[in-house]
Amino acid sequence: MKNKTELIILTGFLGSGKSTLLQRLLQKEQQIGRRIAVIMNEIGKVSVDSASIPEKTPIRELLNGCICCSIQGDLTVQIKGLIEQYELDAIYIEATGVAHPLEIMNACTHMQLIGASYLKSVITTVHAKQWFEKKMSIKLKKLMTEQIRFADLIIINHIDGVDSSIIREVEAEIKQFNENAHFYVTSFASIQLVTNELDKQKDRLTYEAEFDAHIHHSLHIRTVNLPILSTVERVAFTNWLCQKDQLYRAKGFVQLNETPGMFLFNLSYGEVVFERLKKVNKQQPILVLIGERLEKEVIESELSSIYA
Numbered sequence: 001m002k003n004k005t006e007l008i009i010l011t012g013f014l015g016s017g018k019s020t021l022l023q024r025l026l027q028k029e030q031q032i033g034r035r036i037a038v039i040m041n042e043i044g045k046v047s048v049d050s051a052s053i054p055e056k057t058p059i060r061e062l063l064n065g066c067i068c069c070s071i072q073g074d075l076t077v078q079i080k081g082l083i084e085q086y087e088l089d090a091i092y093i094e095a096t097g098v099a100h101p102l103e104i105m106n107a108c109t110h111m112q113l114i115g116a117s118y119l120k121s122v123i124t125t126v127h128a129k130q131w132f133e134k135k136m137s138i139k140l141k142k143l144m145t146e147q148i149r150f151a152d153l154i155i156i157n158h159i160d161g162v163d164s165s166i167i168r169e170v171e172a173e174i175k176q177f178n179e180n181a182h183f184y185v186t187s188f189a190s191i192q193l194v195t196n197e198l199d200k201q202k203d204r205l206t207y208e209a210e211f212d213a214h215i216h217h218s219l220h221i222r223t224v225n226l227p228i229l230s231t232v233e234r235v236a237f238t239n240w241l242c243q244k245d246q247l248y249r250a251k252g253f254v255q256l257n258e259t260p261g262m263f264l265f266n267l268s269y270g271e272v273v274f275e276r277l278k279k280v281n282k283q284q285p286i287l288v289l290i291g292e293r294l295e296k297e298v299i300e301s302e303l304s305s306i307y308a
């Protein structure tokens with residue numbers, strides 16, 4: 001008889017390190033020869049992160065909506081489809097940064113999947129500095145807290161440059177919301193997983209209807225996707241992204257004046273990083289912004305003013 005496929009959910013606020021963690025976990029899975037598929041969910045129309053998934057890994061993208069609300073049914077269908085099409089040991093599901101884990105957990109434990117898969121673990125990443133500095137609205141804090149509450153494994157990430165006494169404070173604070181989870185304190189989601197740390201089957205009934213699972217609706221999160229029509233100067237582009245108010249996350253592909261090639265760029269919590277793509281497949285220069293009160297026309301005009 002076929003073994004049940006493990007479902008592992010990765011949650012955590014925008015930019016906290018889910019994709020970085022996923023890459024590490026996939027490397028590890030590859031080393032031990034397990035058969036893995038990935039489902040990526042993005043609230044925007046474009047998935048930038050899919051470009052970092054190893055080539056032969058089956059991947060499904062759920063775009064332009066959050067699994068935890070509008071496309072919950074699609075997730076169940078995609079899981080079922082993957083399991084029918086491939087022999088899989090596990091499916092990793094990367095949620096959007098604004099997703100509430102509960103609804104994703106429900107989609108993963110849907111009646112249609114019983115016998116074929118089971119929810120093995122919910123992993124939540126937290127940006128240590130962002131948590132400590134508390135530069136966030138009450139609603140945002142609530143969302144992050146909910147992501148922590150439902151985790152089996154919590155990765156306190158982005159600890160580079162953060163004082164160890166502050167890290168201890170963050171850990172102690174987070175433990176107040178979930179004392180049963182396993183904890184890792186990491187930079188670039190560098191973890192060494194012990195297998196049974198993921199081994200916690202969920203009892204979904206205990207989670208139902210305790211709170212508002214659609215808390216992010218009141219955050220007025222919007223995404224704006226724009227093609228980047230010219231090369232840009234690295235510093236001007238970085239400065240522009242960093243000064244934008246209520247911008248939680250930016251990512252995409254860009255070509256720079258200074259250096260040839262295509263670059264993946266990432267803005268998370270005030271830090272912009274450019275990474276040259278080793279292989280350019282179908283990537284076109286594109287900008288994805290996620291934040292509150294973003295106006296597409298304003299962004300379009302600001303962007304064109306920094307074209308070279």
Ligand SMILES: Nc1nc2c(ncn2[C@@H]2O[C@H](COP(=O)(O)OP(=O)(O)OP(=O)(O)O)[C@@H](O)[C@H]2O)c(=O)[nH]1
Binds near residue numbers: 159160
């Ligand atoms: N300095 C630092 N940067 C990190 C760390 N972890 C991840 N990053 C970088 O932060 C950026 C965002 O990381 P991702 O792994 O894409 O974050 P994410 O949670 O998947 O982001 P979304 O899917 O957009 O919500 C990338 O440029 C990462 O390389 C860390 O521990 N320290």
